[in-house]
Amino acid sequence: MTTTTLAVLVPLLPFLGAAAGLLLGRTAPGFVRPLAVLPSVTALALAVLVAVRQGGDQAVDAATELTPTGSVPIELALHIDGFAALVAVLVGVVASCVQIYSTGYLRDDPRYPSYAALVSLFTSAMLLVVYSGDLMLLLVGWEIMGICSYFLVGHYWETPEARAASIKAFLVTKLGDIPFLIGLFALATDAGSFRITKVLGAVASGSLDHPTLIALLLLAGVAGKSAQFPLHTWLPDAMAGPTPVSALIHAATMVAAGVYFIARLLPVFAASAAALVVLAVMAAVTMAGSGLAALAQDDIKRVLAYSTIGQLGYMTGALAVGDRGAAVFHLLAHGAFKALLFLAAGVIIHAAGTNSLAAMSRMKDLRARVPDAYWTMTVALLALAAIPPFSGFFSKEAVLGVAEHAATGHAENVPSSAGWIVLVAGLVTALLTAAYAMRLWLLAFRGHGAEAPDHGRQPLAMNAVLWVLAVPSLAFGLTTGLLPDWFDGHDLTPTLTTSMLGTGIALVGGIVTYGAWRHTTAMAARVPLGAVAAHPEGDAALVEAEAIASHAPAYGDVASAPDPSDPGRLLLGPLHRHAAVGFHLDAVYAALFVRPVQAGATLVRFLDREVVDTYVRGAGELPRLLGAAVRRAQTGNVQTYVSALLAGTVVLAVAALLVATGA
Amino acid sequence: MHLAYPAVLSALLFCTGLYGVLARRNAILVLMSVELMLNAVNLNLVAFDVWLSKTAQDTLHSGQALTLFTIAIAAAEIGIGLAIVLAVYRNRGTSDIDKLRDTAETDDGPESAAPAQAEKAEATA
Numbered sequence: 183m184t185t186t187t188l189a190v191l192v193p194l195l196p197f198l199g200a201a202a203g204l205l206l207g208r209t210a211p212g213f214v215r216p217l218a219v220l221p222s223v224t225a226l227a228l229a230v231l232v233a234v235r236q237g238g239d240q241a242v243d244a245a246t247e248l249t250p251t252g253s254v255p256i257e258l259a260l261h262i263d264g265f266a267a268l269v270a271v272l273v274g275v276v277a278s279c280v281q282i283y284s285t286g287y288l289r290d291d292p293r294y295p296s297y298a299a300l301v302s303l304f305t306s307a308m309l310l311v312v313y314s315g316d317l318m319l320l321l322v323g324w325e326i327m328g329i330c331s332y333f334l335v336g337h338y339w340e341t342p343e344a345r346a347a348s349i350k351a352f353l354v355t356k357l358g359d360i361p362f363l364i365g366l367f368a369l370a371t372d373a374g375s376f377r378i379t380k381v382l383g384a385v386a387s388g389s390l391d392h393p394t395l396i397a398l399l400l401l402a403g404v405a406g407k408s409a410q411f412p413l414h415t416w417l418p419d420a421m422a423g424p425t426p427v428s429a430l431i432h433a434a435t436m437v438a439a440g441v442y443f444i445a446r447l448l449p450v451f452a453a454s455a456a457a458l459v460v461l462a463v464m465a466a467v468t469m470a471g472s473g474l475a476a477l478a479q480d481d482i483k484r485v486l487a488y489s490t491i492g493q494l495g496y497m498t499g500a501l502a503v504g505d506r507g508a509a510v511f512h513l514l515a516h517g518a519f520k521a522l523l524f525l526a527a528g529v530i531i532h533a534a535g536t537n538s539l540a541a542m543s544r545m546k547d548l549r550a551r552v553p554d555a556y557w558t559m560t561v562a563l564l565a566l567a568a569i570p571p572f573s574g575f576f577s578k579e580a581v582l583g584v585a586e587h588a589a590t591g592h593a594e595n596v597p598s599s600a601g602w603i604v605l606v607a608g609l610v611t612a613l614l615t616a617a618y619a620m621r622l623w624l625l626a627f628r629g630h631g632a633e634a635p636d637h638g639r640q641p642l643a644m645n646a647v648l649w650v651l652a653v654p655s656l657a658f659g660l661t662t663g664l665l666p667d668w669f670d671g672h673d674l675t676p677t678l679t680t681s682m683l684g685t686g687i688a689l690v691g692g693i694v695t696y697g698a699w700r701h702t703t704a705m706a707a708r709v710p711l712g713a714v715a716a717h718p719e720g721d722a723a724l725v726e727a728e729a730i731a732s733h734a735p736a737y738g739d740v741a742s743a744p745d746p747s748d749p750g751r752l753l754l755g756p757l758h759r760h761a762a763v764g765f766h767l768d769a770v771y772a773a774l775f776v777r778p779v780q781a782g783a784t785l786v787r788f789l790d791r792e793v794v795d796t797y798v799r800g801a802g803e804l805p806r807l808l809g810a811a812v813r814r815a816q817t818g819n820v821q822t823y824v825s826a827l828l829a830g831t832v833v834l835a836v837a838a839l840l841v842a843t844g845a
Numbered sequence: 846m847h848l849a850y851p852a853v854l855s856a857l858l859f860c861t862g863l864y865g866v867l868a869r870r871n872a873i874l875v876l877m878s879v880e881l882m883l884n885a886v887n888l889n890l891v892a893f894d895v896w897l898s899k900t901a902q903d904t905l906h907s908g909q910a911l912t913l914f915t916i917a918i919a920a921a922e923i924g925i926g927l928a929i930v931l932a933v934y935r936n937r938g939t940s941d942i943d944k945l946r947d948t949a950e951t952d953d954g955p956e957s958a959a960p961a962q963a964e965k966a967e968a969t970a
Contacts, residue, residue, distance in 0.1 A: 543938060817949050818946030820942060821866070821943075
């Protein structure tokens, strides 16, 4: 088979698997698991094959036009360069891991067939975005991901949190998608084509008339999809979905799509210095804010969610300084270790029976219960905190390196202010990242108190996947020397200055957190806290759904817990209260958008009920009154009727006489 | 005989009948009044037929023929009418027209028609 055929099969197989899964889910339950796992694994194998054949050389381009569509043609086009080939492999790896993990995680879930089919559809949409060579085709995958995330985040729709979160995720990402769509049209109008190669050609020849406008419009969609400030608020709430879905959304699909999109069209953004500065500021605010917020979260998955937002900030930061190699490098490394973090968190939530770090810090020997999750999560957290020699170190140093490169004015077309913004924010975030990674590890695995409840052995499918993902988290840094061949050719090896600075800052963050924890942990025994859902027989999904539903009643809030022994509380001081609720951004949005809309709805309701309906009711009231008057004549007495008849006859006769006589 | 005599007699009969129909309360008397009106018409028919046949050369005496029709129909009508009155009297214990007001509209509107109908159905059963 040619590379093109293989590449077409990569998104197609999960799509067919999803269609078959949705159709056969009820009638043939035996096929559901193979139909969920096999297409993803096959797609992964094919993606690897495509990557090997492509080999980072000349991009594979293929296009066919289904039908003429007017002025700007829409084609079914593939454009596979080194970025696409490697990102597709990442998507395949994470999707396969998530599907295998889900067979254990949602073992007894009655909605598993539709869940697995939607995960497959999600994977297929992301692969379409990755391979697509046409912006409209990319948009199709982009929107399918939006709707799939809505369904999957709302998987536990019995809980109000999940229902609210799914609607929020959908609305916020759609809010970004509208400017995105307009931006795509503007871009295609300027470039005369939706084909990515032709758009890039037009940019290179300088025929783009409104680069800043287009870049900012596209940026809105990217901010929504990739959860960048100010449209990131859907992501922490999306933790109300099942853990494997969180892993899928956060590691390889959905949020990665936005970063990948900018990486594909980076010349469009680089054509406008203003757009790069906006991107850099967005990345900086996102990074620093999410780091602070992550330090104050109580839900283990919400910590990871804010960490995802921060790591995406690194990627957009790298793009803001014009280096997509570093951005995609961090995307790949982050995809592996973030998927691992989420899947391990799922195991921990199942074993602990709670998603609250405050409750976990009051449990003895949780790490002995789940040794696989303990070791792999330690690896992933070290990678997240960018400690050498784990993968996160190399990718994050690549980002900091290019930021420093741009700050000192060595990058073409990139304002050095963007470089400085990204560099400073990146270093601050490195400190925060190490701090919250340390806090999560200490609270989850170094608790004191009662024994953790026994939920039995974790399924093999879940533990095995953790070790599979631990390999790239450990060793992906080794590929640093090879990756530039696949990417633009920029050197990605860490520079000495930023490495020393970044690692030193990360170590400081970790040590300070450890000190704070030593100081506060004694208080944990004095303040009993925690609600644990014990279902020794239930699958992990059931435990998680109950943990999510019981967090707000037990601790007063979905995000934070009133736990004085939390080192984050000591470190953040008065900032903790604001960081726990994401710096009141939700309240601001509620005041700015939700309440005006609700007030408008109330007004429309009033106008409809009291004004429009008055006319309608009035139109009915008049005939009713007339009818009531006429009804009085119906006395039931026949003689009255005959009298009226006689009177009428007499009147008519007199009238006829008068007319006849001409009077 | 001059035409005025039968005409005036007929008019008096008709008015008496009309008064009876409008004012009497007993259903049988109302029926009898209807008969008076019919017969006033019959008298007119015969009288005018005679008056017309005086001037015309040959006539079919259609007025008199029509009178026979009217008598036959009146006989049938009074038979059915009396049967209805009898049936009403047996059911209600009265033949007073003022009290037979089942078709009256009430102010309650059409919603209350259902119980009233049920009452009526019970009464006729």
